[in-house]
Amino acid sequence: MTSDDVRGVPSGDVRAVVSDDVWAVAGDDVRAGASHDVAATMNGTRTRTGTIPSVGTVRRVDVLVVGAGPAGLAAAARLAAAGAGRVEVLERETRPGGVPRHCAHGGFGTWGRPLTGPRYARLLAEAAERAGATVRTGVSALDWGPEGPVLHTTGPRGPETIEARAVILATGARERPRAARLVPGTRPAGVWTTGELQQAVHLFGQHIGTRAVVVGAEDVSYAAVGAVRAAGAEVVALVTEHPRAQTSRSRAWSARVRGGVPLLTETTVAELLGRGRLSGVRVRHRDGRTAELSCDTVVFTGDFVPEHELARRGGLALDPGTRGPAVGGRLHTSRPGVLAAGNVLHAAERAGTAAREGALAAGAVLDFLAGTPWPDRGVPLTVEAPLRWITPNRLDPAARPARYVLRTTTPLTRPVLHVHQDGRLLHRERPTPGTALPHRPLTLTTRWHDRADPDGGPVRITTG
Amino acid sequence: MTVTADGPLPSTPYDVAIVGAGVVGCAIARALAHHPRLRVALVEAQDDVGQGTSKANTAILHTGFDAAPGTLEARLVREGHRLLGAYAAESGIPVERTGALLVAWDEEQLAALPRLAEKAGRNSRTDTRLLGPGELYAREPHLGPGALGALHVPGESIICPWTTTLAYATQAVRAGTDLHLGTDVREVERTPDGHRLTTSRGTLRTRYLVNAAGLHADTLDRRLGHEDFTVTPRRGQLLVYDTFARPLVRHILLPVPTALGKGVLVAPTVHGNVLLGPTAEDLPDKGATESTADGLALLREKGRRILPALLDEEVTAVYAGLRAATGDEDYRIAAHPGQAYVTVGGIRSTGLTASLAIAAHVTGLLAATGLDLGPARAPEPVTMPDLGRASPRPCQEPERVAADPEYGTLVCHCERVSRGEIRDALAATIPPRTLEGLRRRTRARAGRCQGFYCGAAVRELFERGTGRSAAGARHDER
Incomplete structure (x- = not known):
């Protein structure tokens, strides 16, 4: 399949299509000279809000993947290998790989082949390129065309409009920073998220400080402890609002006993102190006691949210729970031609989950390109407190996902999930014999799917 | 220089x-x-x-409609509004002529509006107009329920301070x-x-x-x-909301001053954010620029009434400024x-x-007083980098990127700041000496991720460009 087969493009369109061979080179090496072959339209629209970028050149591809993290790269690899035509991945950072790029620790890959984050990122990128996908780094998708899978981008070669037959949004997730968490106090230097900290330490070798408080006690928080130590600094304490760490007991034990890092439970950061540079944090226990921890560094970890700017700009229906695009079982969004995969759907799952979803979305794209119609908006799946979200979150009768993934806001001991629709109880299930923890996946099977009415009301998931 | x-x-x-x-x-x-x-x-x-x-202020280019008529302040604000408007246009300082609405939420505030219109007239602002609820909600469809009317002040604008x-x-x-x-x-x-x-x-x-x-x-x-x-420093805490909130509000929404004091305002910024604030706390300490839990809670409570949907958006910055009140x-x-x-x-x-x-x-x-000024000659005009969201960013301008690809290489993605803009700021007449200074000049790290994606890369450019550490010295800001 070549781009000449692209459907839905008006014939006699004056905008030129770049020939395939121009894009033979991957990554940053795509030559600026290529644009000379392209009819450039300099009719960029200036608007009050500046949301519509100037249109530079216009180009067509078959599938455009936004984001070269695990989900995007896995999707691109499958699509290219299956002969989906020109498959292009846009990555705004200078290197592909997404968040694993700066996770300089294990836990990636498979049981049989454990990998560090950077190694995993490299292998995924190589696999996508080997399969024939083009990975373009340093290119940002800024906004959408008026409809369908059309994106305005920019990069060192200038603004461009890329028309695709399908787009996969794989823009990932990020941690909420201090401001979004409304932590009061001064605005000193020395305040981080794990993502920034890991990049500073592992990608740039920057100095970070000497004494750090880590806010959170989930897996990513322990990764932050690792980054602090790799930078030669000391961890003063981990602080969590929850009654226990939200990681494996062995990991929590190891950090506390072997690493000597105290874990302050049921405790929040009430105030940041210090001018110029952080001098400490005031913490408050649930019982009202407060204390000041002396430190020059504080890392706000976890509290992931989808990086959903493009989804919102594209008018995609969002799920109120995940705040990412609402998707059905095969990851179709509400905008025809646009699918989503990875942590933009659920902040945040493991890299392997994101990669599997990328491959799943790729399969749906292949079917769509082969003529399978875009599914109707399915019945929404909603959750009730203490559950936080569920994904996928649209009932697609034609596409039963492997499983549903949920999150809880509070620890649940031996929880029972109930599935209701229009006052009917469709299903009950005990997802775990142990305790479901916040920030950890909780799964629900799809055994109830056939009992749900695709034309009925929302399907509600409760804990009883 | x-x-x-x-x-x-x-x-x-x-x-x-x-x-x-x-x-x-x-x-x-x-x-x-x-x-x-x-x-x-x-x-x-x-x-x-x-x-x-x-x-750390509300970034408003005031008309002076509510100044005490006849004061020096009233005159200088009136003149300054005109002078700065013209200067901004010539120097590339972003200004948006949004106009302001003083929104009345109760009968007392509604009754105060005609007096404010009359006061505006005495300050040579004769173009104000009273709006009924119908026109008010047509202008501001996301306004919370219960507003009774408003005074429209067309000249009020927003500017980059x-x-x-x-x-x-x-x-x-x-x-x-x-x-x-x-x-x-x-x-x-x-x-x-x-x-x-x-x-x-x-x-x-x-x-x-x-x-x-x-x-x-x-x-x-x-x-x-x-x-x-x-x-007497009067602290004003402010919340800055993400650019997603910008479509929620078209005017500066001002409180109606009453005997019970001034309320808070909701205002768009030229950078595409929405401000909520300020609080007004008289303090003895001229360095007390920290935000407080009570202050933020109060602002959110007031904001929820004025523009309920605002509270669903993310806060990208919390800051507190001190006004030099003299009583x-x-x-x-x-x-x-x-x-x-x-x-x-x-x-x-x-x-x-x-x-x-x-x-x-x-x-x-x-x-x-006796200073001999000597001959006069206008200084060379300046053209500042335009940080306004109303204009395209350099990365969106084909000619600019074609001439210098560094303008197409984005570093801060949330705010679309390119390596070229950071380079220019570091080489400017008055270069930044901290990352905060760089942020105010370029918007780098000012967006919703607050550095999750770009922080380390921006710091790298800053440290390489200035030879200074960005770690933040342990010093008193005063």
């Missing part, structure tokens, strides 16, 4: 030394730069211009003003031919002295023997001819708007 931040100060005396490089001090320096024969020093305790009240201050200072420095940062004035002594300032960086001599020290103007004034006013209804600008000294005190939240008019007024006072 001279900008210093350490080392000894020049030993030759200046004609005029301005203490305080806030928006007012920088505007005065720019006004004096029209007189090339004058040797002028702009002296600032902190490491950048506009680091005090000027950086950081670019304004920086534009003045840049123009002044390029025209020959010496900007001395990191220079805390500790003592002032009269000498036969002027003043000797003892500073954290040694002695500075000047014939004439201008006190534009903002929150510390009263302290400096006392050193010269004046007990005319006391600055007086007017500016405290006074010439002391016997001392070759001009005090520019009590400049409240209208100082940004009035800055150019204050500068012209102060120049006149200096001349009246």
